[in-house]
Amino acid sequence: MKKHVKSKNAAVVKFADIQIVDNQQFRKDLAALIADNCRLSALFLLPRSGQNLILAAVSDDSDATIQLFATPCQKEFASLTPDVPQAHWFEREINELHGIEMPGHPWLKPIRFVPKDNGKSEVLPGVTNYFEVSGEEIHEVAVGPVHAGVIEPGHFRFQCHGEKVLHLEIELGYQHRGIERALLRSQPHQNLRLIEVAAGDSTIAHTTAHAMLLESLHCLKTDKNAELVRGVALELERMANHTGDLGALAGDVGFLPTASYCGRIRGDILNTTAVICGNRFGRGLIRPGGVSYTVDKALVATLLERLALIEADLKSAIGLIWSTPSVVARFEETGNVSKEDALAIGLVGPAGRASGLPVDIRCSHPFGAYKQHKPELPVGRNGDVFWRARIRWLELKESVRLIRAMLAEIDNAVVAPAYSSPAAADSIAVALTEGWRGEVCHVAVTDKSGGLAAYKVIDPSFHNWYGLALALRNQEISDFPLCNKSFNLSYCGHDL
Amino acid sequence: MFNILRARLHQQYRTYPFPEKAPVLSPRYTGRPQIKTSGCVADCTACAKVCPSGAISRSSEGRPVIDLGRCLFCRACEAACPSGLISFSKEFSMPASRREDLIVNSESFNTARALPEEFRKLFGRSLKLRQVSAGGCNACEADCNVLTTPAFDLGRFGIQFVASPRHADGLLVTGPVTQNMKLALLKSYDALPSPKIVIATGACAISGGIFRDNAEVNNGIGDIIPVDLYIPGCPPNPWTILDGMLRLMGRI
Numbered sequence: 001m002k003k004h005v006k007s008k009n010a011a012v013v014k015f016a017d018i019q020i021v022d023n024q025q026f027r028k029d030l031a032a033l034i035a036d037n038c039r040l041s042a043l044f045l046l047p048r049s050g051q052n053l054i055l056a057a058v059s060d061d062s063d064a065t066i067q068l069f070a071t072p073c074q075k076e077f078a079s080l081t082p083d084v085p086q087a088h089w090f091e092r093e094i095n096e097l098h099g100i101e102m103p104g105h106p107w108l109k110p111i112r113f114v115p116k117d118n119g120k121s122e123v124l125p126g127v128t129n130y131f132e133v134s135g136e137e138i139h140e141v142a143v144g145p146v147h148a149g150v151i152e153p154g155h156f157r158f159q160c161h162g163e164k165v166l167h168l169e170i171e172l173g174y175q176h177r178g179i180e181r182a183l184l185r186s187q188p189h190q191n192l193r194l195i196e197v198a199a200g201d202s203t204i205a206h207t208t209a210h211a212m213l214l215e216s217l218h219c220l221k222t223d224k225n226a227e228l229v230r231g232v233a234l235e236l237e238r239m240a241n242h243t244g245d246l247g248a249l250a251g252d253v254g255f256l257p258t259a260s261y262c263g264r265i266r267g268d269i270l271n272t273t274a275v276i277c278g279n280r281f282g283r284g285l286i287r288p289g290g291v292s293y294t295v296d297k298a299l300v301a302t303l304l305e306r307l308a309l310i311e312a313d314l315k316s317a318i319g320l321i322w323s324t325p326s327v328v329a330r331f332e333e334t335g336n337v338s339k340e341d342a343l344a345i346g347l348v349g350p351a352g353r354a355s356g357l358p359v360d361i362r363c364s365h366p367f368g369a370y371k372q373h374k375p376e377l378p379v380g381r382n383g384d385v386f387w388r389a390r391i392r393w394l395e396l397k398e399s400v401r402l403i404r405a406m407l408a409e410i411d412n413a414v415v416a417p418a419y420s421s422p423a424a425a426d427s428i429a430v431a432l433t434e435g436w437r438g439e440v441c442h443v444a445v446t447d448k449s450g451g452l453a454a455y456k457v458i459d460p461s462f463h464n465w466y467g468l469a470l471a472l473r474n475q476e477i478s479d480f481p482l483c484n485k486s487f488n489l490s491y492c493g494h495d496l
Numbered sequence: 497m498f499n500i501l502r503a504r505l506h507q508q509y510r511t512y513p514f515p516e517k518a519p520v521l522s523p524r525y526t527g528r529p530q531i532k533t534s535g536c537v538a539d540c541t542a543c544a545k546v547c548p549s550g551a552i553s554r555s556s557e558g559r560p561v562i563d564l565g566r567c568l569f570c571r572a573c574e575a576a577c578p579s580g581l582i583s584f585s586k587e588f589s590m591p592a593s594r595r596e597d598l599i600v601n602s603e604s605f606n607t608a609r610a611l612p613e614e615f616r617k618l619f620g621r622s623l624k625l626r627q628v629s630a631g632g633c634n635a636c637e638a639d640c641n642v643l644t645t646p647a648f649d650l651g652r653f654g655i656q657f658v659a660s661p662r663h664a665d666g667l668l669v670t671g672p673v674t675q676n677m678k679l680a681l682l683k684s685y686d687a688l689p690s691p692k693i694v695i696a697t698g699a700c701a702i703s704g705g706i707f708r709d710n711a712e713v714n715n716g717i718g719d720i721i722p723v724d725l726y727i728p729g730c731p732p733n734p735w736t737i738l739d740g741m742l743r744l745m746g747r748i
Contacts, residue, residue, distance in 0.1 A: 115675040115712055125676040145680045148659035150627040150641045152634055153677055174676045177631050178712035193548040193568060193706045200633025200731070244638075257500055261507050263645030267734075270642075271522065278524030281635045283730065284570050293524065316506040323499050492633050495674075 001029050006065040009365040010212040010431040012424050015445065018068050020053065023078065026071035031083045033058045033067065039346055039359070041066065041432065041441045043080075043090035044456050045073060045098050054094070057430045057443060061364035066430050079105035086346035089462060107131070112173035112495050125173045126155040133159040133166050141477060145174045152491035160477055168472040168480075170465055175495035183455045188214075188288075195442075196283050199459050199493030204230070204237045205435030206457070207286040209442040212367060212431040214288035217423040217444060222368070225413035226290030228406045231369030232303070233273060233282050235399040235406075238436040239310075240269040242350075242392040242399075245488050246318055249389050252482045253330040261317035265310060272306045275299070290416030300407045307407075311400050318393055331386035335471035335483035342383060347467045348460045349438020350391045351487055355383030361434035373405050383471075388486040423450035435460060437490065459493030511649045515748050519735040521588060526569045528587040529562050530603040535579045536560065543573035543582060549699065549706050552582075555601055564590060564598040564728040565702035565716075588733055591740030592726045595718060598702070608725055610746030615691060619665050620745050622654040625695070626664035626688065630681045631671030631713055635731040636698040640668060642734050655741055661685070666693035666724075672700040672713040673720060685721050693724040693744070697737060702726050 002021055007013045021029065034040060042057040053070040054077065060067065077094075079102040080087040089111060091102050096110040113125035126145065139160050145153035153174040159167040179198055183191050195210040196203045208230055215222055247262025270280035277285035277293045284292055321327050337347065342355035352359045358379050362370040378394035380387030423446050431442045438460030445454040468487045472480060512519060521527075536559040543552045543560050551566035552573050560573070560582055574582045591608040592598045610616060629637050643650040644657065658664050661684045673681060685694070696717050699705035704715035717723060727740040742748045 113676055124679070145677065146628055146661075146684055150629075150637050150657050152629045152632065152637065153680060174674060174680070175629075175631050175671070176674055176676055176712055177672065177707050178710045181712075182707070182710055187548075189546065189572070190548045190706065193570070197633040197635070197706060197730075200635030201638060203635075257503060260646050261503070263642065264507075264510055264647045267642050267645060267647055274522035274525065276524070278522050278526050279569075280639070280733070281731065283568070313507065316503045320499055320503050490634065492631070495676075 001032050002069070004029065004067045004069040006067055007430060008065060009367050010216050010429055012216045012427045012429045013068060015048070015426045015428050018055070018070055018428065020070045020072065023071050026054070026056070026069065027078070027080055027083060029069065030056055030058065030080060033060070034084050034086060037061070038067070040084065040086040040090070041439065042430065042443050042456055042458055043087055043094070044443070045094045045100065046070070046445060046454050052098070057441070059365065059432065061359065064365050066365070066432070068428065068430070073100060076101040076103065078103055081105050085344045089466065110173065112176045114173070114176055126171045128171065130157045130169050131159070131167055135161070137161055138166070154491050156480070158472070158477055163476045163478065165472045165475050165477050165480070168469045170469055172465065172491060172494050175492040177492070177496065179496045180455060180457060184452055192287065195457070198457055198496060199461070199490040200281060201241055202237065202435040202437065202440065202459070202490065202493065204233045204282045204286065205433050205440045206442070208234060208368065209431040209433045209440050211286050211288045212433070213429050213442055213444045216429050217427065217446060218288065218419055218421045220289045220419050220421070222290050223413065223416070225295070225410050226416060227368040228410045229276065229291045229295050229413045230286055231373065231406045232403050233276060233285055234433070235403045236269055236273045237282060239396055239399045240266050240273070241436040242396045243269060243314065245485065246321065246389060246392055248485045248488070249331070249385070249482065250321060250327060252485050253327055255321070255324060255327045258317050258320050261313065265313045265317060268306070268310050268313070272303060272310070275302060275306065287416055289419055291413055292415055294415060295410055295413040297412070300410050304404070304407055307400060307403060314396060318396070321389065328386065330482070331389055332384060334385040334479050335475055335486060337383035337467055337471050339383065341470050342467065345466050345470070346463050348463045349435070350395065351388060351464050351467055352438065353378060354380035354387035354391045356381060359439070361432045361439050365432050367433060369406055373402050375402055385482055385486040425450045437461060437488070438464065457496055459490055459496070461489040461494040464489055465494060511646055514648070514735065514738065515742060519588065521586065521733065521735070525586060525588070525733070526571055526584045528564070528590045528605060529567070529582060529584050529600055531560050531562065531601055532581040533559055533602050535581055537579055540578065542576040542578060546572040546576045548572065549708065559601060561599060561601040563703070564592075564600055565595060565726060566699055566705065566708065567728060568699060568706060568730040588736050589739045590728055590736060591743055593724070595723070595726065598726055598728060608740060608743045611693065611724070611744055615693070616746050618691065619693065620747070623666065623741070623745060624656050624658045624664045625666050625668045626661040626684060627657050627668045627670070628681055628684050629670050630677035630717070631674035631700060631707070632698065636670035636701070639731045639734045639737060640670070640697065643738055648734060648738060650738070653742060653745070653747065661687035662689070664688055666695060668695045668697055669701045669717050670697050672704040672707040672715065673717055674713050678714060678720065681717070681720065694721055695725045695727065695740070695744070696723045697727045698732060699728060699730045702728060705730060
């Protein structure tokens with residue numbers, strides 16, 4: 001295997017240092033790294049000095065590095081997926097965006113149904129060939145894009161035998177807003193707002209990754225206090241969503257006490273974020289160089305006070321799940337994803353951990369406050385709804401501990417000053433953060449004047465939607481809402 | 497069983513007595529902007545330059561004008577204005593019945609009117625809504641969802657989010673309406689029995705928000721279906737949404 005450039009989380013790498021190898025070597029090296037327990041964090045096509053390159057960012061959890069390497073790509077590119085299943089969704093994206101044929105790909109079709117350039121022409125997402133199972137007693141169920149709840153749109157196509165789901169195919173793209181394209185033509189202050197709404201329930205995770213990239217490209221120093229505030233905000237985001245999910249899971253099995261309490265407690269946690277920045281989702285809190293709001297000792301005291309109340313309420317509300325056998329029985333052995341499957345498709349975040357993969361960017365590629373404050377990493381056993389719920393609860397408790405530890409160290413966080421230093425030219429940087437759904441990956445590539453030449457946003461949902469499809473295999477179709485909620489993936493984060 | 501009862505006692509009764517009492521918001525909450533009418537520096541465009549969504553401009557009378565339908569409430573203009581004309585108040589109530597009412601150029605604001613009498617007879621005590629997310633980022637959706645929790649208890653006002661447009665009296669739309677969701681939105685609207693109402697929630701649904709003029713989206717729902725109530729914000733606070741609904745029903 002060739003020696004490829006190893007980058008650290010959000011470190012700047014000169015583009016010229018990236019080895020461009022031939023297709024054979026690229027395939028061999030990628031397969032070898034993935035076999036060695038590395039993960040494919042990004043794979044995308046990049047037009048660069050007159051040719052198209054396919055660039056891979058491979059995260060190595062054992063030494064906190066990200067390997068970068070590239071290969072030229074013609075009109076046709078032999079699919080990597082048969083050797084590296086983690087590449088399957090990335091290759092579909094490349095095929096859709098750039099029209100590259102990928103012979104050997106098992107299921108090459110659009111993932112977002114991106115409207116053609118003239119935009120206003122009628123496109124019909126979801127109108128496509130679906131994987132079909134045939135037979136006398138086989139029937140097909142189509143759900144969406146508009147669902148029954150207050151939830152984002154997506155289309156689910158089930159192949160069923162009686163109640164049993166043989167296969168689920170998920171078609172997304174209804175939420176495609178063109179964020180990655182807009183990032184290249186907008187001003188920096190607009191880009192920050194675009195990133196905030198890439199997945200509106202993961203604002204802190206995405207803006208932190210974006211800010212980390214800009215900080216390295218522009219050589220900005222972040223204050224330790226600001227990093228702690230970011231850490232607190234990220235853990236609050238995790239707590240709010242995990243609480244909401246546990247409540248919704250309880251609701252989906254008809255256990256109303258936890259469902260009702262968690263809905264409200266989630267609001268209390270969001271309001272705690274609003275104590276810091278005025279916005280429940282952390283909009284406007286993070287900016288390159290630090291944060292946009294001051295946090296002093298008095299505010300820290302307020303936050304600690306709120307946290308204590310929230311912690312007590314959570315213990316009372318969520319403790320009920322584990323002490324109620326009828327709830328636990330519905331969670332157990334529902335929607336299993338085996339460790340082997342999780343590893344093969346590259347599951348990230350709580351879903352990956354539930355299946356037994358010890359993946360967490362806060363531990364493997366620590367950033368900001370997590371360099372000092374490492375979370376305990378809970379790992380589940382059989383990747384069922386129970387473990388996806390249980391992991392969330394264990395993480396919630398850990399988040400409370402982390403927030404306390406981080407708040408204790410904050411002296412006085414001040415507003416980060418505006419910056420005017422130019423960005424490093426002809427460079428690339430990859431930033432990883434751990435959002436509540438898992439690994440958030442942002443990649444920025446600059447041109448010779450330091451302007452953005454490419455920007456990729458990879459939400460954890462991009463990796464995990466296929467995990468939901470696998471979880472449904474051989475399940476009853478009535479278990480779909482429960483399985484879906486146990487993943488609770490982002491539609492807009494996938495569709496961007 | 498005892499655990500459940502103990503938890504019930506611990507969690508207490510938490511429904512907030514809105515609208516009788518004003519909600520408690522974060523001291524850093526950003527509410528409706530107010531604009532002083534004199535003192536704007538000639539040829540100054542500081543506020544417009546920093547606005548990420550193009551919501552602010554200088555009117556012909558020579559003062560800043562904010563389109564709340566596009567505003568993200570980021571306060572950049574407030575910090576940029578050299579004469580301090582723009583300030584964001586703590587006022588969370590800012591629903592509007594007409595698009596033009598969202599144009600703020602002074603300290604006053606035209607709050608939404610109640611539905612006409614014949615509509616109020618039908619919907620004033622029972623309003624069933626179908627929510628359609630058409631490119632929403634899940635923040636507006638989350639702040640609608642939270643209204644169904646015990647803290648807000650939407651049901652006590654007779655308002656409910658229902659599972660099908662055929663069961664609904666109105667649509668509550670979020671998101672800029674992506675090209676890929678336009679057809680589904682129109683079909684949902686058509687499936688509603690008449691008479692029906694439409695609520696545009698959040699900057700995206702009202703104007704396209706930060707995505708305005710992206711080829712991949714429409715600029716909100718205004719050109720696609722008729723709108724009865726605009727609720728600005730990015731996302732609007734849940735109290736802002738609830739306040740808008742109650743004003744529409746004539747209950748505030």
